Amino acid sequence: MNENANDPGRCFGVFGDPVGHSRSPDMLNAAFAAMGMPHRYFAFHVRPHALANALAGARAMGLGGLNLTVPHKRAAVAHMDRLAPEAARIGAINTVLIRRGELIGHNTDGAGFLDALAELGGNPPRHAVVLGGGGAARSVVDGLRHGETAAEVVWVSREPARLPALDGVARCGYGDLGEALAGCELLVNATTVGMRGGPERFASPLPLERLRRGTRVVDLVYPRAPGGLLDEADNVHARTQDGLATLLWQGVRALELWLGIALPASVVATMRRALNR
Ligand SMILES: NC(=O)c1ccc[n+]([C@@H]2O[C@H](COP(=O)([O-])OP(=O)(O)OC[C@H]3O[C@@H](n4cnc5c(N)ncnc54)[C@H](OP(=O)(O)O)[C@@H]3O)[C@@H](O)[C@H]2O)c1
Structure with missing residues (x-):
């Protein structure tokens, strides 16, 4: 040393x-x-x-x-x-x-997430969907609310009633995700799904076919899991990024x-x- x-x-x-x-x-x-x-x-x-x-x-x-x-x-x-x-x-x-x-x-997780998002290009999102009720999700929601455009956020959890009530943030369960995905410019996976040793699947399948072409999909998990969320998002012509960008x-x-x-x-x-x- x-x-x-x-x-x-x-x-x-x-x-x-x-x-x-x-x-x-x-x-x-x-x-x-x-x-x-x-x-x-x-x-x-x-x-x-x-x-x-x-x-x-x-x-x-x-x-x-x-x-x-x-x-x-x-x-x-x-x-x-x-x-x-x-x-x-x-x-x-x-x-x-x-x-x-x-x-x-x-x-620095929320600000780092926004820096990474800027690498994907496009305007700061006005409508975002964030999956997961843990620490990473809280940082991302905070970053989105306190970033340039104070995005409207749909925050998704298996137990939405346990999420804190925040201004500009609607809480919902996985069953009610379709409308939110159709209207968003950004989807963020801040759950442990896809993490090595973590759960392989979401509480219920994500209706990614509802995403508009070119929607940004960011998975905070790294390394990228073959056949996982980002591969599925690529199949519906989303713009994708894995968790190494936020880590950086x-x-x-x-x-x-x-x-x-x-x-x-x-x-x-x-x-x-x-x-x-
Ligand atoms: N790239 C980076 O720089 C960076 C930074 C921070 C974290 N991360 C990654 O982000 C992930 C989350 O980290 P964290 O610290 O927030 O973990 P955490 O506090 O354990 O939270 C994970 C959340 O995932 C949700 N979840 C777990 N299993 C699920 C399932 N089967 N279906 C749907 N949701 C499920 C749970 O939310 P509900 O119970 O509310 O549904 C849980 O609260 C980890 O993989 C971590 O490595 C990356």
């Missing part, structure tokens, strides 16, 4: 359980190397019962920042000294900035927070290559 890696602010990482599959170390270490910085990023396997101690350790050792992944995004909120506005609205954090011993919780841009946003700079396009390109995108 570089002799400076443990200096305050030079060591970063992701806490998760499991964490071995995380693509973040490759992506972030490639960025540090491209900028000629001695900073390093590590994956830490932190079990739920150890989260509080692990965060206290990060604070005590002066780490520069952290990412949090499943299952820590919501639980970590209680351990922050401060929350950024989007993290407070969403009730979950994926990025921690550590400054002068303070833990500040952010959530939420990472760019996290790194910009930690370093306090806007990343040059060449560094973003390096991070993209590290993800094989």
Whole structure:
């Protein structure tokens, strides 16, 4: 390890359980190397019962920042000294900035999702359908509501009554999806369906034939599952994107927070290559 890696602010990482599959170390270490910085990023396997101690350790050792992944995004909120506005609205954090011993919780998933969506082209969507009631879905719904056009969102869950009631957001179950799909410009899968080790099918089949030609379909899951949602969407002439795009841009946003700079396009390109995108 570089002799400076443990200096305050030079060591970063992701806490998760499991964490071995995380693509973040490759992506972030490639960025540090491209900028000629001695900073390093590590994956830490932190079990739920150890989260509080692990965060206290990060604070005590002066780490520069952290990412949090499943299952820590919501639980970590209680351990922050401060929350950024989007993290407070969403009730979950994926990025921690550590400054002068303070833990500040952010959530870059929603903004990263919007950055990735811009790569698909087209105007910001005015009508969107978001599938799933978990943390990723909450970030996406928040991003869409607080983005450029404050999209009208249909939020779909197997138990819609359990979704929070939000302005501009209609809640619905899988049985009532047809009308919403026919009228939307964007469909987002923010469920675990299609994830390795996750469920293979939606609660009920999605009537994708209702989508208009050219509708954008984004699957937050990565890697893309052969024969999965995006293949089906391609068959009805949608414009598709897998979860690596959002992974890239939420990472760019996290790194910009930690370093306090806007990343040059060449560094973003390096991070993209590290993800094989
Ligand atoms: N690309 C990225 O950067 C990025 C960022 C964050 C997350 N993700 C991915 O997004 C996915 C969701 O993550 P998460 O943190 O939100 O997980 P989560 O909190 O566990 O939520 C997943 C949701 O999926 C829904 N679900 C589960 N099984 C289902 C089924 N058979 N049919 C329909 N819905 C089902 C459930 O919603 P209901 O119970 O409400 O139906 C559940 O709340 C994961 O694959 C994760 O890897 C990607």
